[in-house]
Every structure is written in C-alpha cells, then in structure tokens.
Amino acid sequence: MKFNIEVDCTPEEVRRLVGLPDLTELHQAYLDQMKETMAKGLTPDAMEGMIRNWVPGGAAGMDFVSNLMKGISTPPKRD
Secondary structure: OOOOOOOOOOHHHHHHHHOOOOOHHHHHHHHHHHHHHHHHOOOHHHHHHHHHHHOOOHHHHHHHHHHHHHHHHOOOOOO
16 A cells, blocks of 8 residues: 655744754854955965865865875876
8 A cells, every 4th residue: 555645834943844944043143254254355364274175084184185285286297
C-alpha cells in the first residue's frame, strides 16, 4: 500500500513546525556586514582572515592556498 501526502506550506511555517530558531535578524546583520565590507573593498588582511577560517589544517592549509594563488597569478614560464 502506498500513501502520498502533500503539504503546502512556506519555509517559515516548516521552520516553526520543526522547532528551529528564527535567525532572520542574525542573517540580516551578517548580510549588512558583508555589504559594508564589499563597499569598502576587500583588503589583503581581510582576505587572509576569511581564508584562514575556511581552510582546514592551520598553517599548512594557508601555505597551500598561498602557493595556489601565487601559481594562478604568475604567468607560465616559456622556454
């Protein structure tokens, strides 16, 4: 026997139904901060801080990303 149940509700209603917290204000604060950062321009220090948070492995991970960026930004050597 097979039953199909279709529920028509908004994401907000589902969030409340399963008891998840409302993070709308936190999300808006994060977006405002990102917009401000993008308007000011991304400094090398800010970029390093973001990558340090995203890349696992601490210093080894940062070295890998640094070498990767150097490899991307330098033109290939021609013989």
